[in-house]
Amino acid sequence: MSFDWKSYTPVIIPDIPNLHEIDVYTKNGGYDSLKEVLSDDWDPTKVVNEVKAANIRGRGGAGFNAGLKWSFMPKPDGGPRYLACNGDESEPGTFKDRKIFEYNPHLFIEGALIAAYAMQCSAIYVYIRGEYYSWIKMMEKALKDAYDKGFIGKNILGSGFDVEFHVTGGAGAYICGEETSMLESLEGKRGYPRVKPPFPAQKGLWGRPTTINNIETLSCVPLVIKNGADWFSGIGAETHPGPVLYGISGHVNRPGVYELPTGMPVLTLIEEVAGGMRNGKKLKGLIPGGSSTPILRGDALEGVNMDADSLREAGSMMGTAGMIVMDEDTDMVEMLWRISHFYHHESCGQCTPCREGTGWLEKILLKIRNGDGEIRDLELLIDLCSQMEGRTICALADAAAYY
Amino acid sequence: MANNYEFTPEDLKEIETIKAKFPEVMPATLPTLWVAQRRFGHVEPEVQHLVAETLDLPVSHVHGVATFYTQYYKEKMGKYVLDVCTTTSCQLCGGYDMLHYLENKLGIKAGETTKDGMFSIQSVECLGACGYAPMMQITNDVYVNNLTEEKLDEVIESLKADKMPEFESVGMPQHTERS
Ligand SMILES: Cc1cc2nc3c(=O)[nH]c(=O)nc-3n(C[C@H](O)[C@H](O)[C@H](O)COP(=O)(O)O)c2cc1C
Ligand code: SF4
Numbered sequence: 001m002s003f004d005w006k007s008y009t010p011v012i013i014p015d016i017p018n019l020h021e022i023d024v025y026t027k028n029g030g031y032d033s034l035k036e037v038l039s040d041d042w043d044p045t046k047v048v049n050e051v052k053a054a055n056i057r058g059r060g061g062a063g064f065n066a067g068l069k070w071s072f073m074p075k076p077d078g079g080p081r082y083l084a085c086n087g088d089e090s091e092p093g094t095f096k097d098r099k100i101f102e103y104n105p106h107l108f109i110e111g112a113l114i115a116a117y118a119m120q121c122s123a124i125y126v127y128i129r130g131e132y133y134s135w136i137k138m139m140e141k142a143l144k145d146a147y148d149k150g151f152i153g154k155n156i157l158g159s160g161f162d163v164e165f166h167v168t169g170g171a172g173a174y175i176c177g178e179e180t181s182m183l184e185s186l187e188g189k190r191g192y193p194r195v196k197p198p199f200p201a202q203k204g205l206w207g208r209p210t211t212i213n214n215i216e217t218l219s220c221v222p223l224v225i226k227n228g229a230d231w232f233s234g235i236g237a238e239t240h241p242g243p244v245l246y247g248i249s250g251h252v253n254r255p256g257v258y259e260l261p262t263g264m265p266v267l268t269l270i271e272e273v274a275g276g277m278r279n280g281k282k283l284k285g286l287i288p289g290g291s292s293t294p295i296l297r298g299d300a301l302e303g304v305n306m307d308a309d310s311l312r313e314a315g316s317m318m319g320t321a322g323m324i325v326m327d328e329d330t331d332m333v334e335m336l337w338r339i340s341h342f343y344h345h346e347s348c349g350q351c352t353p354c355r356e357g358t359g360w361l362e363k364i365l366l367k368i369r370n371g372d373g374e375i376r377d378l379e380l381l382i383d384l385c386s387q388m389e390g391r392t393i394c395a396l397a398d399a400a401a402y403y
Numbered sequence: 404m405a406n407n408y409e410f411t412p413e414d415l416k417e418i419e420t421i422k423a424k425f426p427e428v429m430p431a432t433l434p435t436l437w438v439a440q441r442r443f444g445h446v447e448p449e450v451q452h453l454v455a456e457t458l459d460l461p462v463s464h465v466h467g468v469a470t471f472y473t474q475y476y477k478e479k480m481g482k483y484v485l486d487v488c489t490t491t492s493c494q495l496c497g498g499y500d501m502l503h504y505l506e507n508k509l510g511i512k513a514g515e516t517t518k519d520g521m522f523s524i525q526s527v528e529c530l531g532a533c534g535y536a537p538m539m540q541i542t543n544d545v546y547v548n549n550l551t552e553e554k555l556d557e558v559i560e561s562l563k564a565d566k567m568p569e570f571e572s573v574g575m576p577q578h579t580e581r582s
Contacts, residue, residue: 015578080426092491092529099575130437130474131530133544134570166424171433172474174528188425188432189464190471206426249492249533256534256576291491291529322533324492338494342528 003261005273010259012219012243013103020138022145025106031151033222034110037117038159047118051221053229057240059096060086060177060214061290061319063308066115066221072201073119073209081121082210084186084200085112085218087128087139088170088177091290092342093322096245097215099257101128101135104219105142109165111221112213113151116163119211123164126215127182130171139167174346178394179212181348192350193394216245237263237307240318246306248274250325251281262318263307266296270325281327289319291339292399298326337365343400354397357388361400408453414438418457428458432468436475440543445476473527474543481516481523483562486540489526492533501537501550502526508559521563535573545570 009015018024025031037047052067073081085108089097100108112124128136143165146152152165168186170176176185180194183205204210220242224232233241244262246269249255253275260273266286270276277283283298288306294316296304304314311318326335344358361384364377385401392398410418421434435458439450446454446469455462469475476484485505489498502524506512509522516523532538535548547558547568558568 010575010577013575015575089531090529093533095531095533095535098531102572103575129531130433130472131540131543134546164424168424168430168434169437171436171472173472185433186430187427188429188468190467247534249536250495254576255536256573258577259575287491324495324533326495330495335491335494338489339491342490345528 003264005260005264005268008260010243011223012107012216012245012259013099013257019104020102020106020142022106022142022149025104026149029226030106031110031149033225034113034117034151035157036225037114038157038161044118044120047114047225050229051115051118051224054220054224054232055229055239055241056217056220056224056232057242057308057318058214059216059220059244059320061091061292063240063318066213066217069201069213070115070119070211072199073211074202076120080123080206080208081119082205082208083112083116083119083121083124084179084183084205084210084212085124085126085215086177086179086182086212087126087132087215088174088182089132089215090129090174090177091292091320091322092339093249093287093290093324094247094320095249095322096247096257096320098132098135099245100215100219101132101138101142105139106146107222108215108219109142109146109151111218112165113156113163114221114225115211115213115218117161121163121211123166125186125205126165126167127176127186128167128169129176130169133169136167136169143167173348174342175348175394175396178396181394182212183210190348192348193396195393236261237305237309239309240307244306244321246273247320247322248325249323251278251327251330252276252325253278263305263310266301266304266306266323269306269323274325277325277327279327281329283325284328284330285326285332287324287326288316288321290322291324291342292395292402293317293319294402298328333365333369337362337369340365340400343396347396347400351392351397353388354392354400357384357397358400360384406449406453406456408439408443408450410438410442410453410457414442415457422458429460429464431458432460432465433472436465436469440475444482445479447478479516482521482542484523484525484542486525486527486530486543487513488528488530488532488536488538488540490529493529493536493538496536497550498537501539501552501555504552504555505559508555522559541567547571548573 056066057063175181176191181191185191200210340362344362347358349355388397388401451465455465487502513526537550538548
């Protein structure tokens with residue numbers, strides 16, 4: 001791909017000083033998309049269809065078309081309906097949604113309001129991991145400003161549309177990023193994922209229809225309304241389009257969050273965008289989209305692009321686009337042992353294959369790490385993983401088996 | 404049961420604001436535990452009782468929640484809790500070196516508190532700051548990024564003088580340099 005990444009102009013987090021302030025945001029066209037959809041030219045179905053046509057694939061990990069997900073909400077019956085925004089961001093390697101909270105919170109708020117209008121929701125909750133205390137404060141301030149300007153609350157901009165919008169925080173539990181665990185946590189309980197069906201669109205928060213979307217996913221929505229579905233779906237990879245926040249960490253010279261189109265060659269991202277490998281070392285491995293996506297060998301990355309199709313072909317997934325780069329000196333066993341410890345620590349313990357399996361993975365990897373590994377142990381690992389995949393309530397066990 | 408802990412009127416006002424966000428009282432459990440922990444420094448069983456009483460919820464429920472989530476301190480901790488991230492990106496970039504440096508400097512192991520009650524150290528899971536590794540969070544509050552031994556020395560000195568480091572905004576590398 002001969003895409004000139006240097007000439008790309010960020011739109012999710014544009015280079016505008018103090019854009020987090022509501023006056024700066026509105027001066028730069030902010031909340032115009034909300035005004036647009038609340039005007040007589042639009043109705044909720046038209047918004048859902050436009051967003052569906054844009055093909056915003058969920059940025060929280062699973063890559064599901066956002067508009068299509070919205071269309072699963074049942075018809076309004078007069079009772080409450082919810083949008084729950086997932087700002088748990090606990091997947092190792094992922095640190096992008098906090099950039100939105102810090103640099104462009106109103107884009108997210110506007111996107112969530114448009115989504116709520118499209119699905120006729122009565123309230124929006126944004127759930128932010130408890131560790132992000134500093135960013136929770138930023139969101140509280142941004143929401144207050146949006147309330148004060150009349151973008152949230154009763155009869156928004158005189159349209160007759162009412163919606164409440166609240167921020168609430170977690171308290172340290174990776175599993176609460178799983179959408180039904182997040183709902184449990186929002187309801188004030190331990191974050192045990194729910195058995196599906198029923199799906200949240202049928203029975204979500206307090207048993208009412210609920211849709212869950214990631215922060216970055218919702219932040220794309222005002223851009224789609226402003227520029228059109230064709231504009232969005234014309235950016236980046238054809239089957240997985242749009243601008244995306246790549247979080248690049250590990251052994252590179254310039255780690256950080258970069259906004260670029262989907263479908264970027266991974267080697268361009270590592271060698272050019274992130275400034276190349278630290279200390280001129282060789283690339284040994286890459287975790288492309290957060291710790292739950294399978295690791296790829298450094299010598300097999302030629303021609304691999306950051307989109308669902310290309311990564312599937314290579315044997316991995318897009319996940320959250322949180323790329324962890326490892327150099328030739330990385331001790332793979334050490335790395336695997338630590339991540340197995342993570343999954344064991346974070347398993348909520350409801351399902352036996354997950355609770356026990358993650359424990360055994362960690363034990364065996366610890367044994368190998370300590371130099372006592374036997375060939376038998378590798379067979380045992382493979383066997384364990386096959387018994388964990390697809391046999392549990394949520395995908396944590398699958399994730400633990402993949403890495 | 405007589406309780407040694409009491410919310411201030413401001414706390415109670417904050418708890419009312421929290422309750423107003425939700426259609427039921429139970430969702431106030433996590434945020435009220437936060438109010439309690441920020442007030443008392445921990446949520447030991449007596450504090451859990453207070454939260455249960457204040458919200459009129461069963462103690463067993465509050466206890467179940469307090470123990471499920473790792474950020475709640477179920478026992479007294481140091482005045483400053485140093486949460487050093489050691490998950491993948493931090494592990495790759497020297498998170499364990501930073502952890503061990505702190506352990507040696509303060510003469511305690513991860514999971515312990517100094518005798519004077521000033522510092523606790525914990526080795527924690529990914530804090531979502533992977534590009535700024537190695538890093539740590541102080542007492543569930545501010546993030547300190549791109550740690551080095553020198554930076555840790557400075558942070559410890561300033562905490563000894565009861566000064567929290569300031570929030571560091573880490574920009575987007577694509578944005579033009581601004582100061
Ligand atoms: C164990 C686990 C952890 C997850 N953590 C997160 C998270 O931190 N943030 C997030 O947005 N989605 C997370 N997800 C995905 C959510 O379940 C859900 O698919 C997503 O929030 C939907 O939003 P999207 O369609 O906009 O991506 C996680 C899933 C699993 C199984
Ligand atoms: S798979 Fe693991 S984390 Fe998910 S519900 Fe079951 S025990 Fe909990």
